Amino acid sequence: MSSHPQNEHTSDDDGAVHAHVAPTKLYIGIFLALVAATVLTIGLSLVHLGTWNLAIAVVIATAKAALVVTFFMHLKDDNRFHALIFVGTLLFAGIFLAYTLNDTQHRGQVDRVNGSQMNDATGERAPGGLP
C-alpha cells in the first residue's frame, strides 16, 4: 500500500516497514492521563447527580478509550483503513444497542394486557391498535 502513512517518511518505496517510533515520554504521559481520568471517574461516582452519573461515566470511559486507541494502538499514525474498521464496528454496535433498547424500553406501553395504549400519559393509541 503506497498510501500507507508510515511510508511518508521515506521517498523511496523499498518495501521495508518504516515504523513511526513515538517517544517514550508520550506513552508515559498518556498513561498518567488515563490514571487521572480513572481517579476522576471514581470521584464523580461518589457525587449524586442522578442520571448524569451514567452519562459522565460513559463520557470519561470513552475519552480513556480514545487515548488508548489513538496512541497505544497507534491509530494516529496507522493506515486510515484500520481506523475505519474500528469506527465502523462501533457504529454497528451502536445500531445494535439503539434498536434493542428502542424495543425493550417500550414493550409495556405497546401491549398492556389486552389494550394498546402507546402513551399512558396522553392516552394516545397505538397505530392499528385495538378499538
Place this chain on the structure above:
Amino acid sequence: MSTATTDAPTASLEEAQPDAAPQDHGGHGPKFLAHHFDTPVQQFDAAKLGMWLFLAQELLFFSGLFVLYSVYRSWYPADFSWASHQLNRFMGGANTIVLLFSSLTAALAVRSAQVGDRKKTGMLLLVTIACAFAFLVIKYFEYVHKFEAGLLPGDRFHPVAAHLAASTRDLPIPQHGGSFFGIYFMMTGVHGLHVIIGIGVMFWIWLRNQRGEFSEQFWTPVDLVALYWHLVDLIWIYLFPLLYLID
C-alpha cells in the same frame, strides 16, 4: 504498489528453474518474509489488517454483553444500584490501574521492538504478563467474596446479610439482583478469559523474542499481541464504571 515490479522476475526465475526446491521459492527477501508476500511492508500491512478485523470481531462479540447489560439496567435500575454497591470499588479501581499500566508496558514493548532493543522488549513483555497475573489475583479475591456473600447469578442469588456492604444492609434484597450478578460474572468472566489467553500469547511472543526472531526490520508479532492486549484494556475501561460505579 511494488507488486508489479517484483512479480515479473520471480515468475521468470521459477520458469527458468522448474526443479528448484519449494523452500527456495524465488529465494527472495529476509528470513522473516513469508514466501507468499512480495515485500516486508506488504506482509506487515496484511498482518495488521487481519488483526484489526479480529479486534472488530472481538468488539462485536462483547457488544452483545454490553447490550444485555444496558437492557437489564434500564429495566431494573434500583436493583443494579444495590448490586453495584456490593462490588469492591477499591479492588476494581486497583485492577483498572494495573491494566492501564500493563497497556503502557505493552506499548513500550512494541516501541523497544521497533528500535531493536531485544532485551528491553523481553523485560517489558514480562512486566505486562506479571500485571496480567496481578489482575487475575485481585479478581480471584473479588470472586471469592461474591461466592461467600451468596452474590451469584440467577436462582443462586441468596445474599448473606453479614457479607453485604454496610450502606445497603438496611435495604430490602432486590428481586433482580441475580440478573446483575449473572451479567457481572459473564462480562468479567469472559474478559478474564481474554486476560488468561493474553498471558499465553504474550509468553509465546516473549519466547520468540528471546530466540532472537525480532529485529528493527521485523517486530509485527509484538505489535499484534500488544494490540490484542490494548483491546482487553479497552473493554475493562468500560466494564469498571458500568459495573462498579453505579450511583
